[in-house]
Amino acid sequence: MADSGxxxxxxxxxxxxxxxxxxxxxFKIIVIGDSGxxxxxxxxxxxxxxxxxxxxxxxxxxxxxxxxxxxxxxxKIQLWDTAGQERFRKSMVQHYYRxxxxxxxxxxxTNAASFRNLPAWIEECRQHAxxxxxxxxxxxxxxxxxxxxxxxxxxxxxxxxxxSMPLFETSAKNSxxxxxxxxxxxxxxVEAIFMTVAHKLRSQKPLVLSQPSxxxxxxxxxxxxxxxxxxxxxxxxxxxx
Amino acid sequence: xxGWxxGWxxGWxxLLYxxxxxxxxxxxxxxxxGRKQKLTEIHQALISDPVDIExxxxxxxxxxxxxxxxxxxxxxxxxxxINVYNLPHRPGRDVRDNHRDHNQVxxxxxxxxxxxxxxxxxSERAVLQEQLVDVILEVLKRNPQLHYYQxxxxxxxxxxxxxxxxxxxxxxxxLSNYHLRDFMDPTMDSTKHILNYLMPILEQVDAxxxxxxxxxxxxxxxxxxxxxxxxxxxLSEFKxxxxxxxxxxxxxxxMPIYLAATIVLHREKEVKQTECDMxxxxxLLSRIPQDLPYELLISQxxxxxxRYPPSLLARRAALQSHKSLSISTFQAFQLSTLHQRxxxxxxxxxxxxxxATSGHGLGAALSRDRGQLWGKGNRMVKMAVWGxxxxxxxxxxxxxxxxxxxxxxxxxxxx
Ligand SMILES: Nc1nc2c(ncn2[C@@H]2O[C@H](COP(=O)(O)OP(=O)(O)O)[C@@H](O)[C@H]2O)c(=O)[nH]1
Ligand SMILES: [Mg+2]
Numbered sequence: 001m002a003d004s005g006x007x008x009x010x011x012x013x014x015x016x017x018x019x020x021x022x023x024x025x026x027f028k029i030i031v032i033g034d035s036g037x038x039x040x041x042x043x044x045x046x047x048x049x050x051x052x053x054x055x056x057x058x059x060x061x062x063x064x065x066x067x068x069x070x071x072x073x074x075x076k077i078q079l080w081d082t083a084g085q086e087r088f089r090k091s092m093v094q095h096y097y098r099x100x101x102x103x104x105x106x107x108x109x110t111n112a113a114s115f116r117n118l119p120a121w122i123e124e125c126r127q128h129a130x131x132x133x134x135x136x137x138x139x140x141x142x143x144x145x146x147x148x149x150x151x152x153x154x155x156x157x158x159x160x161x162x163x164s165m166p167l168f169e170t171s172a173k174n175s176x177x178x179x180x181x182x183x184x185x186x187x188x189x190v191e192a193i194f195m196t197v198a199h200k201l202r203s204q205k206p207l208v209l210s211q212p213s214x215x216x217x218x219x220x221x222x223x224x225x226x227x228x229x230x231x232x233x234x235x236x237x238x239x240x241x
Numbered sequence: 242x243x244g245w246x247x248g249w250x251x252g253w254x255x256l257l258y259x260x261x262x263x264x265x266x267x268x269x270x271x272x273x274x275g276r277k278q279k280l281t282e283i284h285q286a287l288i289s290d291p292v293d294i295e296x297x298x299x300x301x302x303x304x305x306x307x308x309x310x311x312x313x314x315x316x317x318x319x320x321x322x323i324n325v326y327n328l329p330h331r332p333g334r335d336v337r338d339n340h341r342d343h344n345q346v347x348x349x350x351x352x353x354x355x356x357x358x359x360x361x362x363x364s365e366r367a368v369l370q371e372q373l374v375d376v377i378l379e380v381l382k383r384n385p386q387l388h389y390y391q392x393x394x395x396x397x398x399x400x401x402x403x404x405x406x407x408x409x410x411x412x413x414x415x416l417s418n419y420h421l422r423d424f425m426d427p428t429m430d431s432t433k434h435i436l437n438y439l440m441p442i443l444e445q446v447d448a449x450x451x452x453x454x455x456x457x458x459x460x461x462x463x464x465x466x467x468x469x470x471x472x473x474x475x476l477s478e479f480k481x482x483x484x485x486x487x488x489x490x491x492x493x494x495x496m497p498i499y500l501a502a503t504i505v506l507h508r509e510k511e512v513k514q515t516e517c518d519m520x521x522x523x524x525l526l527s528r529i530p531q532d533l534p535y536e537l538l539i540s541q542x543x544x545x546x547x548r549y550p551p552s553l554l555a556r557r558a559a560l561q562s563h564k565s566l567s568i569s570t571f572q573a574f575q576l577s578t579l580h581q582r583x584x585x586x587x588x589x590x591x592x593x594x595x596x597a598t599s600g601h602g603l604g605a606a607l608s609r610d611r612g613q614l615w616g617k618g619n620r621m622v623k624m625a626v627w628g629x630x631x632x633x634x635x636x637x638x639x640x641x642x643x644x645x646x647x648x649x650x651x652x653x654x655x656x
Pocket of ligand 1: 143
């Protein structure tokens with residue numbers, strides 16, 4: 001489980017930023033995974049609130065951000081959307097791993113290869129010296145494509161457990177539909193996923209550790225959050241999925 | 242008999258060309274004295290023997306670039322030393338068979354909808370997208386040492402939309418072996434090396450801006466897509482992309498870096514007002530304003546290049562350690578463009594060659610291809626007509642349509 005055991009180290013990297021101490025804290029999250037799994041769509045969905053009509057291949061690194069409010073605190077969530085093609089990664093993407101607070105691994109549930117490549121992505125993170133205290137989550141995207149599922153939930157969950165990550169299966173396109181075809185009503189699942197990461201990061205700050213972290217503030221409402229394990233074998237912070 | 246026919250045809254073509262020029266003078270939507278003169282100069286340069294490549298390069302770099310797609314179809318191949326009468330054949334089905342980059346190419350082309358003209362029907366776009374995959378894979382197959390990169394498809398589509406499938410293959414092949422060569426290594430180390438020229442240019446021109454960007458640790462990845470797609474990936478107006486392609490096709494392979502520098506310098510105030518932070522500066526710079534003064538920036542980039550040539554930057558910034566194939570082969574490439582024959586000669590030579598070898602040689606193949614290219618209702622015709630109508634207005638359109646009724650070759654021969 002990616003727990004908050006070494007949060008001291010982590011929060012040190014948060015506060016030692018060279019920025020003038022802004023009112024709004026910044027959470028920097030890097031999104032990685034094979035080309036075409038939907039990283040651009042997911043980050044766009046979270047920052048712009050909708051599925052993009054036309055995405056294009058990401059060349060190098062794209063940056064998106066969104067201001068959210070958690071328990072009355074304004075927090076800037078910065079998403080670094082990276083190119084999936086392998087040859088960009090070695091010399092190009094490096095620079096953007098600096099001061100990363102959390103990692104989102106994405107695979108495509110309709111593309112088994114994108115799932116098989118996850119260990120390579122985890123290895124890349126390791127090479128960039130991201131410690132275990134940096135929260136990671138695993139996102140299986142394109143849940144709306146029910147007819148072409150290639151990666152089952154069980155095998156994905158097993159993988160996530162092995163690597164102490166919570167797993168989320170979702171769709172950037174139809175964010176209200178879950179893998180079993182059921183609808184989540186009006187709530188936006190993609191948003192909930194990124195907000196969960198933000199909550200997790202926020203809860204890692206010693207200052208706020210004492211406060212209850214399961215109360216979602218501002219724009220999103222997460223039914224269950226914080227460090228409690230969700231149903232089944234899910235790790236931290238899984239919302240009502 | 243043949244010679245007599247050719248002479249007669251040539252005279253007829255010249256007459257048509259004069260009519261064309263008159264129409265340009267009278268009906269051009271933007272009355273521009275320089276424009277008419279430029280078209281005349283380009284025509285002269287094209288029929289000189291050898292082709293006057295210096296004039297063509299100057300025309301491509303200076304104000305307005307090559308002006309129309311008609312002219313581009315004539316001049317672009319010359320800038321790359323391509324014989325339009327000896328183009329590669331259309332790729333067969335087997336071009337897609339188990340190429341290592343096949344999936345990535347298809348993925349990138351499929352989501353490249355933005356690169357096609359807005360009004361284009363989806364079915365037409367789908368045909369062009371298939372051609373785009375073929376063009377890319379054909380060039381990669383001919384050059385096993387080259388590796389596809391995301392963004393290569395942005396270059397390929399810009400060529401395809403102007404010159405059609407076969408000439409796009411020829412152009413992309415040459416570009417890949419010269420101008421784009423560094424980007425096609427197995428790793429991006431050479432590309433990074435090219436990007437490393439950017440900051441030294443800024444340092445020479447605006448030390449304060451340079452310091453600011455160094456303090457922000459912004460890096461140079463914001464300019465990566467500019468460089469490796471010649472800005473095709475980031476500009477939403479195709480006419481701007483084409484203008485830049487005119488410029489880059491006639492310039493040193495490092496020129497996109499100089500243009501990148503002028504864009505950063507142009508936005509100097511904005512940059513300095515931003516929070517001095519990697520994310521903020523990267524964010525600002527990677528989003529290119531769509532209303533940039535391209536002509537001004539192009540001329541500034543040429544000035545910068547003259548004042549701070551790559552060799553000088555390399556010395557000052559200790560950049561020479563890495564070998565760039567694009568830079569080291571550029572001189573030889575330039576030399577190769579100096580001895581080209583004009584199209585009329587190339588056509589005769591190719592015809593003669595074709596007749597000597599077989600009954601249906603290249604010449605015949607070419608005219609067959611052209612017949613297809615200009616066939617009624619063909620998208621290439623439509624695109625040509627769009628190009629014409631954009632620049633010359635409705636009057637010229639009427640002429641073009643009449644010309645098409647006379648025969649497809651007439652339009653191709655206008656210049
Ligand atoms: N059906 C479906 N398609 C998606 C979803 N997310 C992304 N896509 C499509 O998958 C392709 C790749 O998406 P993109 O975000 O560019 O992938 P990236 O390379 O990881 O950034 C695009 O054609 C998207 O429209 C999803 O949730 N459902
Ligand atoms: Mg992307």
